[in-house]
Amino acid sequence: MKIAIASDLFWPMINGISIFSKNLAEQLTLRGHEVVVFAPSQSGDFQVEKTDGYTVVRLSSVNFPFYPNQTEPLAPAKKLAGRITIPRVYLHNGYRLSLLPYREIKRYCKYNGFKPDVVHVQLQLMIGQAMIDFARKNHIPVVVTNHASPENLFDNLRMLAPLSPIINKTVLLYTKRFALQADYATMPTRQAIDRHFKKPENAKMPIEAVSNGIDLRLFTPKKVDSSFFDKFHLPKDKKIIMNIGRVDAEKHISTLILAFKENLKNNKDSVLVIVGDGTDMTNLQNLTYQLDISNKVYFMGTQIGEDLINFHRIADVFVSASPTETQGIVFLEAAACGKPVIGVDVGAVKEICQDGVNGFLCETDNVDQIAESINKILSNKKLADEFSKNGLEIIKQHDLNFTITKFEEIYKKVVDKKSTEPKDWRSKLINRFKK
Known part of the structure; x- marks a missing residue:
């Protein structure tokens, strides 16, 4: 054809x-x-x-x-x-x-x-x-x-x-x-x-x-070699909150940064890793300085290929505060790599991020709720493992x-x-x- x-x-x-x-x-x-x-x-x-x-x-x-x-x-x-x-x-x-x-x-x-x-x-x-x-x-x-x-x-x-x-x-x-x-x-x-x-x-x-689908032969749960952390100057002994995607205003990453600030009260050994680039990068970097957390937020720029997959793999939880997703390929990728996910309860995200099943859904720009959801996953390994297992089942429908x-x-x-x-x-x- x-x-x-x-x-x-x-x-x-x-x-x-x-x-x-x-x-x-x-x-x-x-x-x-x-x-x-x-x-x-x-x-x-x-x-x-x-x-x-x-x-x-x-x-x-x-x-x-x-x-x-x-x-x-x-x-x-x-x-x-x-x-x-x-x-x-x-x-x-x-x-x-x-x-x-x-x-x-x-x-x-x-x-x-x-x-x-x-x-x-x-x-x-x-x-x-x-x-x-x-x-x-x-x-x-x-x-x-x-x-x-x-x-x-x-x-x-x-x-x-x-x-x-x-x-x-x-x-x-x-x-x-x-x-x-x-x-x-x-x-x-x-x-x-x-x-x-x-x-x-x-x-x-x-x-x-x-569904847009993703290649489940590529996005898989897998232990990442320590050399990956060295390559990107990332700490090996911290809990990693991951956000991947365009760094633009409509993605509401500023909300995630504010939630991360709150999360630090309960999880001092956690860091936020932001993968991507976009027009809101400057504002977000300024925000981390204003909140005095710039040493705990890592802006990694755009990544592709195996590096992108490994960023998903090193995460303890994937979080997006964006209220504008028609599906959200990054949610598919994170779930396929066995990660609990947190998203905004708007539109289509709930089909991938199922509240209480493989993650949590939060209200738009509800900083406290997002921070609380992050804390629940980081502080409860049994819950995180259950979310990971359930996410791998959900993603099978999106091959x-x-x-x-x-x-x-x-x-x-x-x-x-x-x-x-x-x-x-x-x-x-x-x-x-x-x-």
């Missing part, structure tokens, strides 16, 4: 959408499908590259300087008085945005003889819409997956923060209408579907919850192999259905009158 994946966020950017899109492309290729990914160019210029057996068409792009591209560390912020740093407002290495991708998509497909059997759109931006337009003109079925929550962007743009509630509602309506252009729509969890559609069963196309198989089934459904539909407008009109 020839499959086109359209993703306005793609590797080497590091976030849930880009990681899932990359996993999807790799696994479909391994199963014998011809895969072409359409994504923004990281250099700005159109280019085509081959990687791991599939093709990535990098479409011309411009710099969006208010959101990091996450492909390289943010430049060091300027400091005042030796310690206080100025938050970054303008980013030279901002997110790359393809403004007019349709012609390049059309040209690539024409001159390379690539006519997809199905198009799978990962994000509702310019490339996603252009691929839908291309698919409609060429009678190609479309599958749309909505991974994102509007808060993931607009709550992080400080200039728009006061208007974010209105903008978020507008974007939710937009993403719903975007999905209605598809032949089949998926979201990572049932809660995500319910947030967008009051009655999904009445939608004109099927809507289904399909990436199951996810890929499910999408193959969906692709076949929409391709078979599209083959029975009339191709030209005259036939469509006649068919409508017959009905």
Whole structure:
């Protein structure tokens, strides 16, 4: 099968959408499908590259300087008085945005003889819409997956923060209408579907919850060699509270730092390890100085590959204070590595972080509750071991192999259905009158 994946966020950017899109492309290729990914160019210029057996068409792009591209560390912020740093407002290495991708998509497909059997759109931006337009003109079925929550962007743009509630509602309506252009729509969890559609069963196309999944062959419980601690200058005799992901405002890591400060009253031998980078890094570093805990909070920057997996493995508990997850791949990864998890009781997190089963759910920004939950796990090894065991059972439902198989089934459904539909407008009109 020839499959086109359209993703306005793609590797080497590091976030849930880009990681899932990359996993999807790799696994479909391994199963014998011809895969072409359409994504923004990281250099700005159109280019085509081959990687791991599939093709990535990098479409011309411009710099969006208010959101990091996450492909390289943010430049060091300027400091005042030796310690206080100025938050970054303008980013030279901002997110790359393809403004007019349709012609390049059309040209690539024409001159390379690539006519997809199905198009799978990962994000509702310019490339996603252009691929839908291309698919409609060429009678190609479309599958749309909505991974994102509007808060993931607009709550992080400080200039728009006061208007974010209105903008978020507008974007939710937009993403719903975007999905209605598809032949089949998926979201990572049932809660995500319910947030967008009051009655999904009445939608004109099927809507289904399909987990993003992770590769359970890679993320496993395993003892980490002491050399890993030496490599990253981490203490070997402390209890480790772990947070992994984008270091942006909507992730509410400041709440976690405040909770960690409270936790130190009962667990003086604990440390907080934050893995990732983002626009809120400066504010968080300032906060640790203000709370006088900078020597107990480790900012590790972006990590990938085996190092990322080992950061999960060395944790005693994984904690996220983010209220904006549509599923949260990091929760999947932590559970797969046998770690108790703590999250916010909003949206889809409860499907992975099950309160009292493999961790605890807390109210949004409830510092005391998060601190108390951390203390319960760190001070009770029997409870932590029980949560770890239960998490390993829960994660079995989120094996990436199951996810890929499910999408193959969906692709076949929409391709078979599209083959029975009339191709030209005259036939469509006649068919409508017959009905």
